[in-house]
Every structure is written in structure tokens, then in C-alpha cells.
Amino acid sequence: MKNHSRPGRNRVTCKAFTAIAFSTVILQTLAQDSKRGFAYVGDAHEADNNLLTSSKTPLKWYYNWAPSPPSQVPSTNLEFAPLIHGLDEASSDSISQQLSNLPDSSTHLLAFNEPDGTTESGGSSISPEDAAKSYIDHIAPFRSENRKWKISHPSVTGSENGLEWLRKFNESCYDIDEKNGCPTDFVAAHWYGAFDGLASWLGTLDEFYNTNGSREGEERLKIWVTELALPQADAEATVQMMNLTLPYLDGLEYVERYAWFGAFREGDANEWTGDGVALFGDDGGLTELGALYMGGEQQGFIQGQKGEGQGAGNQLQVEWQLMLLLSLTALWFSNYW
Template sequence: MTQNELHPRHSWRISKQALYTILLASSALAQTSKRGLASINTHISDIRLLSTSPSPLSWYYNWSPYANTNQIPADRLQFVPMIHGIDATQSSQTEQVIRGLPQSSTHLLSFNEPDGTTGSGGSSIKPEDAAKAYIEYVVPFRTGKSGGRNWKISHPVTTGSPNGLNWLRKFNESCYKIDKTNGCPTDFIAAHWYGAYVGLTAWLGTLNEFYNTNSSSSSDLKIWVTEMAVPQQSADATTQMMNQTLPYLDKLEYVEKYAWFGAFRTNDANAWTGNGVALFANDGGLTKAGATYLGSGFTEGQKGEGAESAAMEMRVSLGMVLLVSACIIVVGAL
């Protein structure tokens, strides 16, 4: 053996160290990534691909206070609970569930699309009613009177439309009518956008101007884009929109987090968005958009490890054990 040759055991140790370094780097990337998920589907293989290293995703939410704890480890993706509407504030279970979430959950979303209809997933709340419920029910999470600790709370998230902006104006006016000093305090802003890249940049600029440029606050609020997609478009058009949008959001300082709407299979897409937004094909392989959203190292058609494959491996392993046992018995008898 020459000086330049390595003993096999040392070679294995170096590979192990390199692998450990790669895993650490992947974990650090996920923890610092802005990228997250709006909606988690029910396919185990899909969830594993989205939530385990080297996935760059760092957080998720599902429009409720209930985490997918049986599917996603709390130390892998940060769960962000949501108080969807007025009904949730009237249930004592909402506060109890949020109180019981792991310490890794630190942010709380409020009132989903109150300017929208319940039929489209919105909470349909008048600005005056939302302001009252926000001050009475949501703000106590911020102060620690509810939820077991001090949560960072968001203002209600409206649709990305002129109607949404008008709703926010009326909401803020109503807040200061109730509390002339504090209004409705918030720690971050949530936003939705369905449309082209240019429209997204304009909407985010509008929200930043409304909350930061025209505000007397000494510190700017960060924006979380909790839903975004380009509806009724082909896979190629969707991917093109992603290729423009993702680098933009990654670099935009006042955007803290963002999530694509479509962590489901094409068959599960709704008629309004169309199946071009889906991250997974019907067979569980990543779509072109899915591979783009997950980024480097992921390819179209790639699948996660599912329950079926795991069960098959277990059956094969058990079969081998039985076969070896039978051979031992036979040999022993001889």
C-alpha cells in the first residue's frame, strides 16, 4: 500500500464524515429557507419527499390549528397554525389545540380571506366584526394570555385584489375605533396571490407601501405569501412563472416566507386553479412544477418512499428471515 492509498476502513470514515457534512448543510438550508407548503396531501410517499432532507422546505400550514403530527416530525417542518374564521374563535378547543403545539411553532395566522366567500375557502367576515374578534381573541395570543406563550400574530390575509385592499383599510379603521391607541397590533403580514409574476410584484409592493411606507412604526413588517399560484395554465407556463417568482421572493428583503398552492396530485386540483399548479402527478411523481419548487437535486417524475414500498421491503425481509431459519433447521437436521 502506497502513501497515497487509503485503508478501506479510513475511506469509509471519510465518506461518513462527508455524508454527515452534506446532511448538516441540507438541514441548515431547510431551516433558513423561506419556502414552505400550503396544504399537505394524504399520500405518505409525497409527504416524505416534501418533508425530509434534502428538501429545502422549512414550514407548512393547513388552514387550521391542527398539525399533521402523525405525518411530519415537528423538528423537520415548522407548523404554523391558523384561526380560520369567527367560528374558530367561538370554540374553546381552538385555544387548547394551539396551546398544545410544540415550541417550534411560533407564528399564528388569522382569518383566511375574510373578503372572500366561504364557498371559495374564505371566511367571509365584515371588517368591523373581524376587528372586534381580532382584538378580543387573537391579540391575547400575542401577549401570552392565550396559547401558553407569546405568539407572533398576523393580520387577516385577504385575496390579492382591490377588494382585498379595501377590506384591509376598513379593518384597520375599525381596529382604531375599538382601540384608539393600539388598533390591531400585528407582527407580520400574510398575502395571497393567484396570477402572473408581474401582478405578484405589484401586489407585494402595494402591501409593503400600505403597512410599511405609510406607517409611523419604527420597524417594518415582514410579509408571508401564504398562497400563490398561476391558475388555469399549462405545466410549462406554471414552471416559467416559478422560475421568475422564486428567485425574486428569495431576494426580496421584506418577504420572510412563502408557500406554493398545490402540494397535491393533479387529480386533487380544483377546477378554479386547474391541475397545472399541482406539485405531484397522479402516480406520485413530481411534476415539472414540483421539481422546480423543490429545486436542485430533484427531478421530474421523482417519487418519495411510500407505505407500499416500505411494506414490500418488510415482506421481503421477513421472507429472507424465514428462508434462512428454514435452512438452519435443515442443516441442523443433517
């Protein structure tokens, strides 16, 4: 009788290797299709920034409320999105050169940060009328420059005040240019609060721009959630909020990208947000929230993991767990086939 055990094992081995390769492709595809990014708030720790921008990061893009990227963040793996914060920056003689110096991967331009907010809270404090004039004079022309930037309307606070500001801004735009108003390619949104409020606010913006707006026959405008967090809450509540939020945003067709506020360590958060929003602990290890935002074990990230140059044991543990996950997936596929 012929012994068929060796050929059988070989077939299973081949299937297993095929499944591992297939699983790896799935993880790579998830990273490539990710909407996820981060709002950079001045974390000067090299290891933290290396972890966020590593080759297997699920993060696709980032910004720092400025037209030029921060020197601390390696940007080769992520797209940098410049932001023109206020009126002075928009009319600056140097803004065009700053934007032209950016890598070709930078294609989207954010405009006017929280113009309905105060400068003390990080807003640009611009009247809708002044914002409309500056937008038409200085922001909109970037759409027709060599790079043909995709530009956003101003990102207001997630409130009734923000919505009213947008209404007045839109009216002022058409007062200046009756035919074109203030042309835009996408909408930037901010939200600080619980998940249900986020869903409601995004629905409001989608209705304002795409249902009740003057875009008949035009492509539906996508939304970028450029600031997102649950402020003044403990870590457990924030993780619960993120567990609801990430799959919702990933599955919402009209949300094109989103960014958590912000990529810093506990203790470095401002008083208003609180430490619950931090992606890193005081020692540089990922918080539970940080590991979740980075995709968890499926993406190769666990709580406590540190960036390159720190916590080598943690990194080896992550690599081992990732290989175990892929091996179990391979075993399942080999048995299924």
C-alpha cells in the same frame, strides 16, 4: 529521484473530501435558511407527504387552514403554522387548548382567511368591523400568553377589494383601540397570477404597512405569502412563473416565508386552479414544477421521483446524481486550490 505522485494524490484526495464536506454544508445551510413551505390541501398519499417532509427537504413549514395539523403529514421536520379561519373559531372555547397542544416549534399564528372573499371560495366572509372586534377580543391576547404567539393580520385576496378591506379593517381597529389598533407581528398575503402581478402586490402591501402605515420607529413588518400559484395555466407556463418567483422571493428582504398552493397530485386540483399547479403527477412522481419547488438536483430531487415506499429506482438515481454533483464540486475545488 523521489516519487511525489502518491503524496500529491493524497493531498488532492484530502482536498476533495474537504470540498465534498463543504458542499454538503452548503446544501444543509440552504435548507435551514429556506423560506419555503407548502399549503396542505389533503393529499392522503403517504409517500407524497414523506417526500415533502423528508430529512433533506428544503421546505421549512406548512399549514392547512386550521388550528391543528393534519394527521397525514409527519411534522417533526417542519414547523406547523396554525390558522384561525373565522369568527366562530376565534371565539371557540376550545381554540386556546388546540393551540397549546401544538409542539413548541409552532410560534406563528395566522388569522382570518380571505375575509373579503366568499365562503364558497374558501374565504371567511367577515366585515372589517366584525373582524376588528374579534381580532382585538380573541386573537391579539395570544401575543401575551405563555408561548407569546407572533400573529398575523387577516390574509385578504390579492386584489383592490382586498386592499380596501384592509383599509377599513385598520380604521375599525383604531376606532376600537385608539392607541394600539390591532397589533400584528407579520402580514399574510395571497397571490394567484403572473410574476409581475405578485411583485406589484407585495410592493403594495409593503407600502401600506411599512411606508404609509402608523409604524414609525417600529421594526418593518415581514410578509408571508401563504397562498401562491398561477391558476388555469399549463405546466410550462407555471414552471416559467415559478422560475421567476422563487429567486425573487428568496432575495426579497421583507418576505419572510412563502407557500405554494398546494401539495397534491394532478387530477386532485380544483377546477379553478387547474392541474398545472400540482407538485405530483397522477402516479405520485414529482412533476417538473414539484422538482423545481423542492430545490431540484442540487437539493436531491428530480422529476418523477417518488416518496419512500415507491419508486426506489428513482430514489437511487437521485442519490447517485447528488453524489456526482458533490464530486464534481470537489474536483473543481481541488483544482482551484
